[in-house]
Amino acid sequence: MERIPILKMSGFLLVSIQVDMHDQLAMQLQDDLTNRIATSGARGVLIDISALEIVDSFIGRMLANIAAMSRVLDAETVVVGMQPAVAITLVELGMSMPGVRTALDVDRGMALLNASRAAGDTGHDDVPVS
Amino acid sequence: MTSLSAESLPVETSEHVVSVRQAVRRRAVELGFSLVDQTKIITAASELARNAIQHGGGGEVIIETIALQGRRGLRLAFADRGPGIADVARAMTDGYSTAGGLGLGLSGAKRLSHEFAIEAAPGTGTRVVIVRWK
Ligand SMILES: Nc1ncnc2c1ncn2[C@@H]1O[C@H](COP(=O)(O)OP(=O)(O)O)[C@@H](O)[C@H]1O
Numbered sequence: 654m655e656r657i658p659i660l661k662m663s664g665f666l667l668v669s670i671q672v673d674m675h676d677q678l679a680m681q682l683q684d685d686l687t688n689r690i691a692t693s694g695a696r697g698v699l700i701d702i703s704a705l706e707i708v709d710s711f712i713g714r715m716l717a718n719i720a721a722m723s724r725v726l727d728a729e730t731v732v733v734g735m736q737p738a739v740a741i742t743l744v745e746l747g748m749s750m751p752g753v754r755t756a757l758d759v760d761r762g763m764a765l766l767n768a769s770r771a772a773g774d775t776g777h778d779d780v781p782v783s
Numbered sequence: 784m785t786s787l788s789a790e791s792l793p794v795e796t797s798e799h800v801v802s803v804r805q806a807v808r809r810r811a812v813e814l815g816f817s818l819v820d821q822t823k824i825i826t827a828a829s830e831l832a833r834n835a836i837q838h839g840g841g842g843e844v845i846i847e848t849i850a851l852q853g854r855r856g857l858r859l860a861f862a863d864r865g866p867g868i869a870d871v872a873r874a875m876t877d878g879y880s881t882a883g884g885l886g887l888g889l890s891g892a893k894r895l896s897h898e899f900a901i902e903a904a905p906g907t908g909t910r911v912v913i914v915r916w917k
């Protein structure tokens with residue numbers, strides 16, 4: 654089956670969604686990413702949606718689910734690169750995506766993850782990323 | 784209202800949701816919709832197509848370029864063979880879902896369109912028509 658690749662980059666997981674996803678593919682990504690967070694011990698996840706032309710309530714919910722599940726697994730998710738037209742439409746659709754952190758691009762998302770990693774999360778041994 | 788051109792697409796599988804989005808995009812671009820207007824109607828189409836499959840057991844959509852009093856627009860008519868909706872007003876409420884969804888599809892599609900009509904008498908399936916003018 655077709656899958657969205659998950660890359661590892663300086664201790665973080667990076668997903669760049671480059672295709673117009675049908676719903677099963679989105680669900681598969683949610684599962685794959687949750688598993689990868691658990692097995693890799695990564696503390697941060699970047700999801701680049703700059704190539705996505707729309708985010709509807711299903712994809713919005715998938716992003717919110719990934720953010721929630723990563724939090725349970727002690728990792729932080731940042732969604733980066735949302736196009737302005739997509740953001741405008743999401744608001745009108747009624748989706749606020751609470752709990753989803755966003756950044757303008759991958760660099761800024763990475764900076765956000767690095768900053769919050771540096772800022773603390775004390776009480777944890779750093780799990781080496783395999 | 785004049786119909787300038789129309790096409791009909793099946794709405795039976797989640798791959799069809801993607802092809803409906805792409806067909807709507809093509810038309811919206813042809814009509815010269817702004818990027819925001821394109822995004823709004825494609826997103827509304829995505830919600831209604833998914834509803835037709837998830838709640839309506841599948842159906843079809845007619846995508847039509849229309850003109851009225853010098854204005855042009857895109858009209859999408861989704862029809863399915865499902866159970867219809869017993870309480871349409873309730874189904875149109877933000878957050879109401881009978882399927883563990885977010886309940887934003889119908890109400891959101893209405894907000895993203897200039898015109899919205901729904902017929903969903905139990906037993907005859909559900910028909911949702913939206914228009915976005917240029
Ligand atoms: N095509 C349809 N056929 C039957 N019921 C529908 C249809 N579309 C929507 N509904 C009903 O209206 C409710 C709200 O729809 P919607 O706002 O899209 O939310 P969701 O799809 O997340 O449940 C659905 O849960 C369902 O009960």
Ligand SMILES: [Mg+2]
Nearest residue numbers: 830834888889
């Ligand atoms: Mg829906």
